Amino acid sequence: MMITPVFLWTDILLGVLLVFLSIYVFHVWHTPPLRQRWQQILRRPIGAVSLLVLLTYLLVAVLDSMHFRTSLAAAEHSREVHYSVEVLSVLDVILTSLRNAQERTYSAPFATHAYVRETLLVAGVQQRIYPRLKYGGAHLDDPAQDRGADLKTRLGLLLVKGVVFSAAFILLLASWMSARGSNSLTGVLSMMIRGKGLYPWRSLALALLVFFMLLFMITDLSSLYHILGTDKVGQDVLYQTIKSVRTGLVIGTLTTLVMLPFAIILGAMAGYFRGWIDDLIQYLYTTLNSVPGVLLIAASVLMLQIYMDKNPEAFETMAERADMRLLFLCLILGITSWTGLCRMLRGEVLKLREMEYIQAARCFGVSHVRIILRHILPNVMHIILITVVLDFSGLVLAEAVLSYIGIGVDPTTFSWGNMINSARLEMAREPVVWWSLMAAFISMFVLVLSANLFADVVRDAFDPRTMMSGGDR
């Protein structure tokens, strides 16, 4: 089978973002003061653990951003290769068993029987019973009796496996550290266990344990049971939840990528040049800011919908169409959200341009562009960084609300907002179908919470005001 890579717009932009991120990491590594700040962040348990969680989500999103199409079985006599219209990602390949474990309709987490009764022929008699699931617990002979014991042994095994793997990981790290430093391996280990040393080893070990257990739960258990149940058409909820990660992350990060050039260029120009340029830029952002954000997004998305319906031929596959809408959403969210940062930067640059060193640079005849790039931008970097990190969680939450209203991502895209939207009617069923909502809630909550906590730690480390007061806040 042949494959052809598919580069969706958001994939490319996410790649660009990763390149920027690597450049920043490289830059931090070679700039001692910055490196010290980041070490300060990582030395706090909250900072280290929340960064680990965020990186895990990012890994899932990156895996889900490498798309391709597989070739169809070619007809005889023809050399032409046709590719399937279905766009898959590397993550889809990893989760193949989950993707294919399609039931008929709802089933509860870890269930072996469906959620609704069906009329089936049992031993020649028509009966209304709960049918067995095709995949969930299919390996059990007598589910009613065996399920509890089976789950117990498997979960116990998971725990053991998780402990072994995280211990091995920590041991590897410790031996690497002792090889680098002068300390012996036992010395490093006892330092870690006692919670001494620069980094919060105990918290990290605990986070690693949870990480490995979840990983093994997905790799080992999900092919036997539907861990989070199935939805209305019988699709595994865990699969949907994992696929939704990319959407949330794309919205949270690409929006920033869109907004930063506007905010930085216009903010710096307004503050630096003052005069009519300042007036014009201020007018621009006050006007944009005055339009209620949700309504501006609604209007734009409605217009995009008409445009798409008018030009259906512009999109080769469903995925491209959905991707265009996702990109457009990032774009329009970026346009509505650059104003805050722009105003903040303008204020800061207004202050900076009166500083002696900038006056001196101007006296030496340094060009405006150079002053802005070399002397002003590095000194407002902390504001940009803090804003980017602070905005992320808000954008993830916004996606859910927008999708609920029907102006968010495409209905065919996996997203937490779409999951919540469909779960709304399920809550009214009797008995309640709670697992879809719960899955979306927890996965979103973990991401947003760790983003919020991380943002706090970053702000504490980079905001000169909190640094001065000794972290009183």
Next chain:
Amino acid sequence: MTAYILRRILYAVPILLGINILTFALFFVVNTPDDMARMHLGMKRVSPELIVSWKEERGYNKPLFYNERSVGLEQLTDTIFFQKSMRLFSGHFGRSDAGRDIGSDIKQRMWPSLAIAIPVLLVGLLVNVTFALLISFFRGTYLDLGAVILCVILMSISGLFYIMFGQFMIGKLFKLVPISGYEGGWDAMRFLVLPVIIGVVSGIGGSTRWYRTLFLEEINKDYVRTARAKGVSEIRVLFRHVLRNALIPILTGVVAVLPLLFMGSLITESFFGIPGLGSYTIDAISSQDFAIVRAMVFLGSVLYIFGLLLTDISYTIADPRIRLS
């Protein structure tokens, strides 16, 4: 003062004009009225005559900016831009694409919106300021740390979940109040309790944390230290000195959102089936009624700018150090 307010109002005119042109471009230039008609009438099997009559009924059959067939000033006024966009300035919202009068709809629907928004604002303010004061009283202790972490946790929960869990717990499990719906008069109370509670609870995390920051900023100032050095009790310091001064940014922040209360909350109203302006907007978005969305964009912008004006004025009243110049 009057001169200042007048100047601020004049300053708002170009901004409103900008918004007007922006929304007009968004709605009419990207997609022509023909596209909209096709959208409404269904994409397939729509005859040109049907489109023409649809446009004629709603007044979309005029040219966009310049009407060659008219004479004099009408060359500019007898256009879509003037009829649909500029007339919003005089409060003429026109008719929705479904044929209803938008102006009277807004007048009727703004009361349920206010009936939710005002209690949420007032109760929320009271609750959050109380919590923030309590946390500031115990600053530096584990109670403070725990409360801040709790605030971050509450902040990280999507508003949708607050509503869905609230509806499920109170409305369905305990069967205390109706889940959704609305009635006029005093009966409305029964329907408003749940949305108001949920509105207050969902705001606690963010606001309490923000107010706590304001209080702590004030607590570290010199005049507070002086008061303590004089032997003023901690409670008195908090209430007489810190609260009073920290209330200035809080109240001016409230003033800024006051006009926007009219717009209602989009998701709360649509979840609870309350016929306010929020659900009006949502319905318009889902039925793709562009006339209503256009009117609401304009109304929201006007109210936002009005809020900015109120904020500036309230600053000068609350803080005599600020001079209007």
